[in-house]
Amino acid sequence: MNRRAFLKTVGFWSLFMEMSVRNLFAREQAMVAVAEGSDHARTTRKALAALGGMKRFVKSGNVVVIKPNMGWDRTPAQAANTNPVVVRALAEEALAAGAKRVKIFDRTCNDERRCYVQSGMKDAFKGMKNVELKFIENERFKKVTIRGSVLAEWELYGEALSADVFINVPVAKHHGLSKLTLGLKNVMGVMGGNRGSIHKNLDVALADINSVMKTHLTVIDATRILTAHGPQGGNLADVKVLNKVIASTDIVAADSFATTLFGMKPAEIPVTVAAYRRGLGEMNLNRIKVVKV
Amino acid sequence: MKRFTSARISQLLFLALFLVLFVQTEYRGNDQISAAVNSFFRADPLVSVSYLLAEKSFTWLIFPGILVLALTILLGRFFCGWICPLGTILDLITGRIRKTAPIRALKRNLKYFLLIPLLTCSLFGVNLTGLLDPMALLLRALSFFFYPLVGDTVRQGWVALYRIMGERRDLLAPGYDIVRDYVLPFRETFYPLAFLSTALFLLILFLERYETRNWCRNLCPLGTLLGIAGRFSLFSRLPKKLCPDCGACRDLCPTSFDRDILQKEECILCMECQLHCPSQRIRFSFSGISAADGPYLPERRLILGGVVTGFFLARFFRFRSPEAQVRILRPPGVQDEGEFLRKCVRCGECMKVCLRSALYPAILQAGVEGVYTPQVIPRLGYCEYNCTLCGQVCPTGAIPNLTSEAKKRAVIGKAAFNKNHCLPFAKKVNCIVCEEHCPIPSKAIRSRKMAEVANDGTQAVIQVPYVVDELCTGCGICENVCPLEGKAGIEVFAVKDRTPLREYGNNKDILPEQGKKNDPYSG
Numbered sequence: 001m002n003r004r005a006f007l008k009t010v011g012f013w014s015l016f017m018e019m020s021v022r023n024l025f026a027r028e029q030a031m032v033a034v035a036e037g038s039d040h041a042r043t044t045r046k047a048l049a050a051l052g053g054m055k056r057f058v059k060s061g062n063v064v065v066i067k068p069n070m071g072w073d074r075t076p077a078q079a080a081n082t083n084p085v086v087v088r089a090l091a092e093e094a095l096a097a098g099a100k101r102v103k104i105f106d107r108t109c110n111d112e113r114r115c116y117v118q119s120g121m122k123d124a125f126k127g128m129k130n131v132e133l134k135f136i137e138n139e140r141f142k143k144v145t146i147r148g149s150v151l152a153e154w155e156l157y158g159e160a161l162s163a164d165v166f167i168n169v170p171v172a173k174h175h176g177l178s179k180l181t182l183g184l185k186n187v188m189g190v191m192g193g194n195r196g197s198i199h200k201n202l203d204v205a206l207a208d209i210n211s212v213m214k215t216h217l218t219v220i221d222a223t224r225i226l227t228a229h230g231p232q233g234g235n236l237a238d239v240k241v242l243n244k245v246i247a248s249t250d251i252v253a254a255d256s257f258a259t260t261l262f263g264m265k266p267a268e269i270p271v272t273v274a275a276y277r278r279g280l281g282e283m284n285l286n287r288i289k290v291v292k293v
Numbered sequence: 294m295k296r297f298t299s300a301r302i303s304q305l306l307f308l309a310l311f312l313v314l315f316v317q318t319e320y321r322g323n324d325q326i327s328a329a330v331n332s333f334f335r336a337d338p339l340v341s342v343s344y345l346l347a348e349k350s351f352t353w354l355i356f357p358g359i360l361v362l363a364l365t366i367l368l369g370r371f372f373c374g375w376i377c378p379l380g381t382i383l384d385l386i387t388g389r390i391r392k393t394a395p396i397r398a399l400k401r402n403l404k405y406f407l408l409i410p411l412l413t414c415s416l417f418g419v420n421l422t423g424l425l426d427p428m429a430l431l432l433r434a435l436s437f438f439f440y441p442l443v444g445d446t447v448r449q450g451w452v453a454l455y456r457i458m459g460e461r462r463d464l465l466a467p468g469y470d471i472v473r474d475y476v477l478p479f480r481e482t483f484y485p486l487a488f489l490s491t492a493l494f495l496l497i498l499f500l501e502r503y504e505t506r507n508w509c510r511n512l513c514p515l516g517t518l519l520g521i522a523g524r525f526s527l528f529s530r531l532p533k534k535l536c537p538d539c540g541a542c543r544d545l546c547p548t549s550f551d552r553d554i555l556q557k558e559e560c561i562l563c564m565e566c567q568l569h570c571p572s573q574r575i576r577f578s579f580s581g582i583s584a585a586d587g588p589y590l591p592e593r594r595l596i597l598g599g600v601v602t603g604f605f606l607a608r609f610f611r612f613r614s615p616e617a618q619v620r621i622l623r624p625p626g627v628q629d630e631g632e633f634l635r636k637c638v639r640c641g642e643c644m645k646v647c648l649r650s651a652l653y654p655a656i657l658q659a660g661v662e663g664v665y666t667p668q669v670i671p672r673l674g675y676c677e678y679n680c681t682l683c684g685q686v687c688p689t690g691a692i693p694n695l696t697s698e699a700k701k702r703a704v705i706g707k708a709a710f711n712k713n714h715c716l717p718f719a720k721k722v723n724c725i726v727c728e729e730h731c732p733i734p735s736k737a738i739r740s741r742k743m744a745e746v747a748n749d750g751t752q753a754v755i756q757v758p759y760v761v762d763e764l765c766t767g768c769g770i771c772e773n774v775c776p777l778e779g780k781a782g783i784e785v786f787a788v789k790d791r792t793p794l795r796e797y798g799n800n801k802d803i804l805p806e807q808g809k810k811n812d813p814y815s816g
Contacts, residue, residue, distance in 0.1 A: 073677065073678060073679050073732075109729075109730060109774070110677060110678075110732075111320075111648045111649055111677050111680070113320055113322065113479065113648075114320070114648065114677065114679065114680070117322055118679070122322075134466075137452075137455075138452075139452045139455045139456070140455070158460075162460070175729070176725050176728045176729055176736075176740065176756070177723060177724075177725040177728075177729065177756060194776050194778070196724075196726040196774055196775070196776030197776040199723060199724045199725060199726055199776065200716060200720075200722035200723055200724055201722075202723070229734060229735060229736055231729055232729070232730070232731075232732060233734065234732065234733075234734030235734035235735065238734075
């Protein structure tokens, strides 16, 4: 075999191998459920049902962590925080599916007391049994070895790590640096330490974090979205009401679909691309099955 | 069984009220604090009088203090014996302290030499009364030292429990949450001057070694002021001297019977003498003024000497440290440094209530006369956009009580980037944490994409931030969250012109998109 023939053969087989390896490890096709309706609790339940219902994720006696975005001292209408109605519907579903306890928290950017009140969360969960809306306590952060591309290790929140089910519930909104903030970026809310310092490599660093902090279920609140001046907003003129809730087991697929709500392509969002390259999920819209309900 | 006088019951109630209001002076889930410990300062005649002298204008905030002064002219120094929380604390502990002889140096006219210069100083525009106001002294010791100490100790204990019990600590969490939400300070903030504040407070307690209510009768400027007013009072203890056959009052009375005759300006109406009189002779009633009550005013040389001292003291403080006023950041809504210094009581309530612990007492940063006045230190805490608490609790309106809308426009200073530190400039990497946190809806910190040569020689597109001065309030969140350690890449600097941000058009929101035409920077 001469050199040319060898290279040809190797080239041909490597193409083939690439495909077969992919097929071997291919998971079931990524699926994103998109529900629409102005009753946001019902819409959330519809999206969940399309995925197979909460029972698919939550088993009896499980501890469930719901991680909304409630990092800002803003009202629900301003779309800087996750809609409390969506979060409450998820908590109720988790309890109905047999969860022993549902914990809800976020490491806020503004004062946590104000954020929890102003975001509507405190009212939403008042008096609910087995649901804890709790403040972050620094002693609970645990150093986690990541061995990622840019982060060797980082402190992540113990209660998020130890949860049986981790439900990631971001609000879809604009962001000055990452263009959009969705499920992948929402995980920053369980990061300890000087998390601002990861901004210099935000996309790759978030892929690193998401590779160890696994989201079991992503529910993106697009009941209203913040289209500019994110992530904090404040001007109602920047808010667009869509009445949509997106749910998926594939965080990258959920983010990718949500990107289209802003008239953008997933490839334009570096965080999504970095996570896709890391194998955290599917970003090609033509390979994602979208179920509208 | 020990019998309580009405005065003692009133004292205990007011002390309890003081402590409850003190704990209430904190964000507990509502934007408005309905009742705060500032009520005590608004009812403090020393605060009211010095405010009137210094500011030469009236505000209803200080009206209760004027009322107390008027009542004192009618009734005497009831405030000291029935209300003052510091006096109550002294009464509670003094029984356990063995007394030596009174200090003679204190017995002369030192108290007038404190009060008169302080008030004269106020008249000439330097209001220092808060430094020696008894309730301010007490409150500062509580807010800067004891309360943070309690908070930190409990918190450390709670953390230690986690180290021991791990997740099982959650069983105790409901109890801890109640303590945290209703009793403890939310943050563990440590203040400079904590030790000075405590030392002064402990010194006052220490003075009880020499005689009862030593501070109250020999030093306290509030007590002295009330004493002068009380000389005119119509309400008095009768008889007005010791009875020749008994003299028990000499021991019963905490303040007045140094000599054999009742000194009306010292009587705090505690009525211990009436309760314990072996022959039931003593009563308190309206008796009118008689010549035996002594002169109405302190001696003339005292007044003149005090006034002259106060005048020179005030002039002396005109030599302000020139750079002090240029660098110091004041709480939101404070526009004029001079007016602020004249009104501030230095009670420390704003610092205690500050949501993000952005306020700290100045040591000498604002000049000698600015000691204990609040300053914003953004690296430690920033001014929360929607919060108006400091203005709400300020007893004299030195920090104006602004509506949320007005507060959002109040200017503390202006932020500026330091290109030698800020990452996009210095290291040619992306960051923009400041822009992300800027609370102004249309962003006072913005960024533009720039093609840069990174430090390794490669081409890079970097988002480079800039500040829109017309929108910046100097809240300091940018400096606070800057991921650089130590010195931030963006810092807030004081500005002379602290005119609130202007409104654009009829829209109440700050620089809405509709106002684009008006705003050259909008985009």
